[in-house]
Amino acid sequence: MDTVDVAVVGAGLAGLSAARRLSAAGHTVQVLEARSRVGGRTLGGFLSNGVPVEMGGQWIGPTQQEVLDLIDELGLQTFPTFDNGSATTVFDGKVVRYDDETFGLPLESASEVGRLWEQLEAMAAAVTSGSPWESRDAAVLDRQTLDAWLVANTRDSIARRFFRLLVPALFSAESPELSLLHFLFYVNSGTSLATLVATTGGAQETRVVGGTHQISERMAEDLGDAVRLDAVVRTIRQDENGVTVEFEGGSVRAQQVIVAVPQTLAGRIRYLPPLPALRDGLTQQMPAGSVIKFQVGYDSPFWRKDGLNGFVLSLDDEFSVVLDNSPHDSSCGVLVGFLEGAHARVANRKTAEERRELIVTALVKYFGPKAAHPFDIVEQDWTAEEFTRGCYGGRLAAGVWTQYGTALAEPVGRIHWAGAETADTWNGYMDGAIRSGHRAADEILTTLPWKTSGASPVETEIRER
Amino acid sequence: MDTVDVAVVGAGLAGLSAARRLSAAGHTVQVLEARSRVGGRTLGGFLSNGVPVEMGGQWIGPTQQEVLDLIDELGLQTFPTFDNGSATTVFDGKVVRYDDETFGLPLESASEVGRLWEQLEAMAAAVTSGSPWESRDAAVLDRQTLDAWLVANTRDSIARRFFRLLVPALFSAESPELSLLHFLFYVNSGTSLATLVATTGGAQETRVVGGTHQISERMAEDLGDAVRLDAVVRTIRQDENGVTVEFEGGSVRAQQVIVAVPQTLAGRIRYLPPLPALRDGLTQQMPAGSVIKFQVGYDSPFWRKDGLNGFVLSLDDEFSVVLDNSPHDSSCGVLVGFLEGAHARVANRKTAEERRELIVTALVKYFGPKAAHPFDIVEQDWTAEEFTRGCYGGRLAAGVWTQYGTALAEPVGRIHWAGAETADTWNGYMDGAIRSGHRAADEILTTLPWKTSGASPVETEIRER
Numbered sequence: 001m002d003t004v005d006v007a008v009v010g011a012g013l014a015g016l017s018a019a020r021r022l023s024a025a026g027h028t029v030q031v032l033e034a035r036s037r038v039g040g041r042t043l044g045g046f047l048s049n050g051v052p053v054e055m056g057g058q059w060i061g062p063t064q065q066e067v068l069d070l071i072d073e074l075g076l077q078t079f080p081t082f083d084n085g086s087a088t089t090v091f092d093g094k095v096v097r098y099d100d101e102t103f104g105l106p107l108e109s110a111s112e113v114g115r116l117w118e119q120l121e122a123m124a125a126a127v128t129s130g131s132p133w134e135s136r137d138a139a140v141l142d143r144q145t146l147d148a149w150l151v152a153n154t155r156d157s158i159a160r161r162f163f164r165l166l167v168p169a170l171f172s173a174e175s176p177e178l179s180l181l182h183f184l185f186y187v188n189s190g191t192s193l194a195t196l197v198a199t200t201g202g203a204q205e206t207r208v209v210g211g212t213h214q215i216s217e218r219m220a221e222d223l224g225d226a227v228r229l230d231a232v233v234r235t236i237r238q239d240e241n242g243v244t245v246e247f248e249g250g251s252v253r254a255q256q257v258i259v260a261v262p263q264t265l266a267g268r269i270r271y272l273p274p275l276p277a278l279r280d281g282l283t284q285q286m287p288a289g290s291v292i293k294f295q296v297g298y299d300s301p302f303w304r305k306d307g308l309n310g311f312v313l314s315l316d317d318e319f320s321v322v323l324d325n326s327p328h329d330s331s332c333g334v335l336v337g338f339l340e341g342a343h344a345r346v347a348n349r350k351t352a353e354e355r356r357e358l359i360v361t362a363l364v365k366y367f368g369p370k371a372a373h374p375f376d377i378v379e380q381d382w383t384a385e386e387f388t389r390g391c392y393g394g395r396l397a398a399g400v401w402t403q404y405g406t407a408l409a410e411p412v413g414r415i416h417w418a419g420a421e422t423a424d425t426w427n428g429y430m431d432g433a434i435r436s437g438h439r440a441a442d443e444i445l446t447t448l449p450w451k452t453s454g455a456s457p458v459e460t461e462i463r464e465r
Numbered sequence: 466m467d468t469v470d471v472a473v474v475g476a477g478l479a480g481l482s483a484a485r486r487l488s489a490a491g492h493t494v495q496v497l498e499a500r501s502r503v504g505g506r507t508l509g510g511f512l513s514n515g516v517p518v519e520m521g522g523q524w525i526g527p528t529q530q531e532v533l534d535l536i537d538e539l540g541l542q543t544f545p546t547f548d549n550g551s552a553t554t555v556f557d558g559k560v561v562r563y564d565d566e567t568f569g570l571p572l573e574s575a576s577e578v579g580r581l582w583e584q585l586e587a588m589a590a591a592v593t594s595g596s597p598w599e600s601r602d603a604a605v606l607d608r609q610t611l612d613a614w615l616v617a618n619t620r621d622s623i624a625r626r627f628f629r630l631l632v633p634a635l636f637s638a639e640s641p642e643l644s645l646l647h648f649l650f651y652v653n654s655g656t657s658l659a660t661l662v663a664t665t666g667g668a669q670e671t672r673v674v675g676g677t678h679q680i681s682e683r684m685a686e687d688l689g690d691a692v693r694l695d696a697v698v699r700t701i702r703q704d705e706n707g708v709t710v711e712f713e714g715g716s717v718r719a720q721q722v723i724v725a726v727p728q729t730l731a732g733r734i735r736y737l738p739p740l741p742a743l744r745d746g747l748t749q750q751m752p753a754g755s756v757i758k759f760q761v762g763y764d765s766p767f768w769r770k771d772g773l774n775g776f777v778l779s780l781d782d783e784f785s786v787v788l789d790n791s792p793h794d795s796s797c798g799v800l801v802g803f804l805e806g807a808h809a810r811v812a813n814r815k816t817a818e819e820r821r822e823l824i825v826t827a828l829v830k831y832f833g834p835k836a837a838h839p840f841d842i843v844e845q846d847w848t849a850e851e852f853t854r855g856c857y858g859g860r861l862a863a864g865v866w867t868q869y870g871t872a873l874a875e876p877v878g879r880i881h882w883a884g885a886e887t888a889d890t891w892n893g894y895m896d897g898a899i900r901s902g903h904r905a906a907d908e909i910l911t912t913l914p915w916k917t918s919g920a921s922p923v924e925t926e927i928r929e930r
Contacts, residue, residue, distance in 0.1 A: 143641045145863055148613045176608045176863040179641075232735070234699060264749045268733045270697070277755070277813050277848035277855075284729045284752035284854065285862075290742070345868050348742050383742035389749065390742075397750075397862040398610055398641040403810050 003253035004028040006444055007245045008260055009233045009269070012040020013430055014418040015260030016219040016227075017070070017437030023223060025445055030252045031223065032231040032245060034387045039216040040261075041382070041391055041420075042430065047297040048376040051327050053334060054211045055293060055380035056391065057430050058325075061203040063191055064431035066438065067215070068206075074218040077209040079328040083199045085307045088366055090314035091158060095366065103313065109158035116154055116163065117193060123180075124187035130424030132185035133405040142402040146183045147175035161315045168341035169313070169321045170196060172289025172392050177341075179398040189427040199311065199323070203429065209328050212430065235270040236415065243414045255448060258440045260418035263394050263408075264288055265387065275412055282404040285397060286421065288390025290344035290383045294319075294337050294359050297376040301326045301333030303367050310335060312366045318343040319362040335363060335371075344383060355379065393428035394421040409439075416440040468718035469493040471909055472710045473725055474698045474734070477505020478895055479883040480725030481684040481692075482535070482902030488688060490910055495717045496688065497696040497710060499852045504681040505726075506847070506856055506885075507895065512762040513841040516792050518799060519676045520758060520845035521856065522895050523790075526668040528656055529896035531903065532680070533671075539683040542674040544793040548664040550772045553831055555779035556623060560831065568778065574623035581619055581628065582658060588645075589652035595889030597650035598870040607867040611648045612640035626780045633806035634778070634786045635661060637754025637857050642806075644863040654892040664776065664788070668894065674793050677895065700735040701880065708879045720913060723905045725883035728859045728873075729753055730852065740877055747869040750862060751886065753855025755809035755848045759784075759802050759824050762841040766791045766798030768832050775800060777831045783808040784827040800828060800836075809848060820844065858893035859886040874904075881905040 006022050008015045011033035019029045037043075043055040059081065060067055071078060086097040089104030096104035105113060123141075128134040135141065144152075150163050167175040170186070187193045195202045208214065220227045235246040236257060245252045259266050267283025274280070301324060303310050310324025318339055325336035337359065339347045347355050356377055363371035382391040396405075409422040418440040423432030471487050473480045476498035484494045502508075508520040524546065525532055536543060551562040554569030561569035570578060588606075593599040600606065609617075615628050632640040635651070652658045660667045673679065685692045696712040701722060710717045724731050732748025739745070766789060768775050775789025783804055790801035802824065804812045812820050821842055828836035847856040861870075874887040883905040888897030 143612060145610060145613070145641075147608060147863075148610070174864050176610075176644075177865075234735075268735075270699075270733075274849070274851040277846070278810065280854055281752065281755065281810070281848065285750065287746065287749035290746065342868060345743065345746070381742070383746065384739070386739040389745055398612075399639055400642075403807060 003242060003255070004030045005255050005448060007032065007243065007252045007254040007257045009245065009257065010040065010260040010419070011038040011216065011220060011227055011229075012260060012419070013042065013216055013433035014420065014437040014440075015258065016216050016223070017434040018258050018260060018418055018441040019223055019226060020219050021438055021441035022444065023226065027448060029223070029226050030254070031227040032233050032247050032252065033227065033229050034232040036229050038220040038227060038229070039213040041388055042213040042216060043380065044211040044213040045295070045378055045380070047295065047332070047334070047378065049297065049332060051297065051332055051334070052211050053295040053325065053378065054213065055295070055378070056213070056382070058207060058212050059204040060206040060208070060430065061195065062201065062205060063195070064426055064429065066434040067431040070215060070434060071208060074215060076214055076218070078206045079209055081199050081204055081207055082301070082304070082324040082326060083309050085304060085309040087309055087311040088313075090312065090316050090366065091161070093316065097308065103162065105158055105162065109156050109162070112154055112156040112159040113162050116150070116159060119153070120184070120187065121193055124184040124193065127181070127184045127188045129188055131405070132181050133402045135181070138181060138402050141181035141184060142179045142399055144180050145176045145398050146178050146180050149180045150175060158315070165313060165315055165320055166197065168343070169338070171395055172291040172340045172344065172390070173395050174341045177397060178395045179401060181401050182396040185401065186427055189423065189425055189432070190429065204323065207328070215430075233269055235272065237272045238413050238415065256414045256416060256444045258416045258418050258437075258444070260437060260440070262288055262388065262419055263421055264389055266417070271415070276407070278404055278407040279412055282400070282407045285400050285404070286394035288383075288388070288394050289392055290341055290348075291391045292339040292344050292347055292355070292379055292381045292383075294339075295325065295378045296335045296337070296359065296363065296374045298333035298335070298371070298374050301330060302370045303333070306368070308367065314362070314366070317362045317365070318347065319359050322363070322366060348381070348383065352379065409436075411443060416443050468707060468720070469495045470720050470913060472497065472708065472717045472719040472722045474710065474722065475505065475725040475884070476503040476681065476685060476692055476694075477725060477884070478507065478681055478898035479885065479902040479905075480723065481681050481688070482899045483723050483725060483883055483906040484688055484691060485684050486903055486906035487909065488691065492913060494688070494691050495719070496692040497698050497712050497717065498692065498694050499697040501694050503685040503692065503694070504678040506853055507678040507681060508845065509676040509678040510760070510843055510845070512760065512797070512799070512843065514762065514797060516762065516797055516799070517676050518760040518790065518843065519678065520760070520843070521678070521847070523672060523677050524669040525671040525673070525895065526660065527666065527670060528660070529891055529894065531899040532896040535680060535899060536673060539680060541679055541683070543671045544674055546664050546669055546672055547766070547769070547789040547791060548774050550769060550774040552774055552776040553778075555777065555781050555831065556626070558781065562773065568627065570623055570627065574621050574627070577619055577621040577624040578627050581615070581624060584618070585649070585652065586658055589649040589658065592646070592649045592653045594653055596870070597646050598867045600646070603646060603867050606646035606649060607644045607864055609645050610641045610863050611643050611645050614645045615640060623780070630778060630780055630785055631662065633808070634803070636860050637756040637805045637809065637855070638860050639806045642862060643860045644866060646866050647861040650866065651892055654888065654890055654897070655894065669788065672793070680895075698734055700737065702737045703878050703880065721879045721881065721909045723881045723883050723902075723909070725902060725905070727753055727853065727884055728886055729854055731882070736880070741872070743869055743872040744877055747865070747872045750865050750869070751859035753848075753853070753859055754857055755806055755813075756856045757804040757809050757812055757820070757844055757846045757848075759804075760790060760843045761800045761802070761824065761828065761839045763798035763800070763836070763839050766795060767835045768798070771833070773832065779827065779831070782827045782830070783812065784824050787828070787831060813846070813848065817844065874901075876908060881908050
């Protein structure tokens, strides 16, 4: 059987970035993607007026250099997320507008939030980047859930509720569902909590004209026949001479393989020989978060005229996080918002119509009666996607990092692991996904003989069953 | 294509019990088992002198009526676990023998353990059996880990260490790795904590002559050709008229299917159409515990002459739980012990020789120099088993029961769920496995037309690829 040098499972940002780097180094690659599209957790959609909206990952921010560089290379344009005007917080039935650092909370609670925030920032800064299990007091930090830390560290119920809202906004999971160490690792990997939460100056600062899914699409175009769609990988067999990747409909033989899918999906592939217990144990307990994303289209971004930037955090409502997501030319108004964590799990059992009503009711509360008549609402339930099974990313509950963390990205023979969850920097973000792909490609480039570009044309030999 | 009435995935106690009940009701069944043997988490082995030992589940106790009845039906014999003499506790370098309820702990700590124990028993008794998410205060109980409850409820470090030892002895997982609600549910399902921990009068009271794997083997014998080994199920397709179960090498068509494997393995099967998000989310976060089981053979049960019953709990050592496991005729001495939870995960990286040394060193500490020369040690690492991936069972971390619990045993169309983890009573035990198989069979018997035994001979039509 003829072979490629490297097989890649998954044509998201991680897999495609890896394939691109390997291909540029002159290696033959075959990317196998289960879906009929590339892009993984990025996905382009349209409102009924033809305006493109992103159904998955969409924002980019400072220090996310790998994704910023790639966007440049691929000739895509960026623009700043709209961020002028007052923000909105909702709690105890009150709708509060604010322009300062208080998040619109009562002064005492705002100050308590600030105190906890600084404490978490300091603890996150002290975590050992990339290998949190080596942090000082790792065992203690990992033994407790983030929620337990909150309960132990403040009696202010609004401050608790605020963080219990912020956690799903970052993880699509609830504060008891991750260890304190995981939270600190994640904040560390994304610079700081302030960076993760901020629009201007933070992780929501920048958008891509036309949508982030184009990053993957352009990479896939460059790779041409090296990307195969509708190829559901089921089995990876390693032997002394190479690896065989079996998908529904065929198989590929390669020297090395990169598995670039979320851990919970990586665990569903059959590996022969079976993976070591620690690696398998890790994939048993890195569940994905739960999120349903909504894009709500209006004729114009009317909230801007009311002096609002569109940003809402609600401590009262299920539809708890909203941002201005209007297109770069402001040709219409778009609000983007999320049902996250527990809210997504409950909303999962509702009908689309019930969810739509829930969304509009909340938006009217936040922005007034003008919000009552969107011309379109589109939703994307990432937990229902067979080949994602949740967003934004995988998380680790209490006890997992310190016992299984080393298995997260450590190659197993000819198998290398990529994907946003395996990134040391910007873990869980598009930037992290790309970094992980580059890291996995580099692991292979140190073992495979270097080929100058063009010396070995990309040939993919696929044995059809 | 010809079909059977019901396909069953997994020939452990759950799958075989289900198949047996359906077959007795006159339905055709096909059990598909990935391994070359039946029995799942029960497994027979031998010491070098030919004495049989159980490498997996082995004990039976009062109120486990379904397994006791089945043993009777199948003509197997039982005998009491040896339980005469003093028990042993090890802590802070001390080896303490005791005959009372103190677990050999200092009086103050023993009293604190007793206080916590009673509190846990009362809380467990208050849990709603079978549907813990409906318990009073379920959200509060589920939000915290068992470890957080311990830390909040006692400052006695020996009491904490004692429970942090007891939890892995029951779950092969550490106290931060399960929610308080899961612990209480589990205790409730097995009557009481006292019942779970006790030998005489409890879950370790009774043994089966020759080994518990014979229960599955005898059921499989009765089922004959209806059990197919070496059939690794990969895909389950439902349509309007039935279900197709595809395994490596063939497929079976049926009206209904029972998936009777641990949840973490059930999640690795591909389902078409894909499972609902809540069901998939559950299998993403019901990891199996970690345990390596050791059987250590001596020429005689020498500890009995020293007045010891062989039962050891060590707060100091990795090899922390030991019991007398000599055969019913006491023809030699056998000690059984476990590396559980964190200890198993660490031991996973050691060589078999290093583990053997660790075991013998601990046994010499517990039982004196006579323990230094076993004639044989056999070990079984359940985390390394591709078609188990951990024992004793699956557990739920903080937040999972209240958000996903309803999906644990709820059928999805033509798919029914069995396995010890889906049992309301004796969850995680052999008895629970059998109950779950019977429950799944009964679900089907209410939908399929009843056939009198013999009216429809067992015919299994398997399409070979």
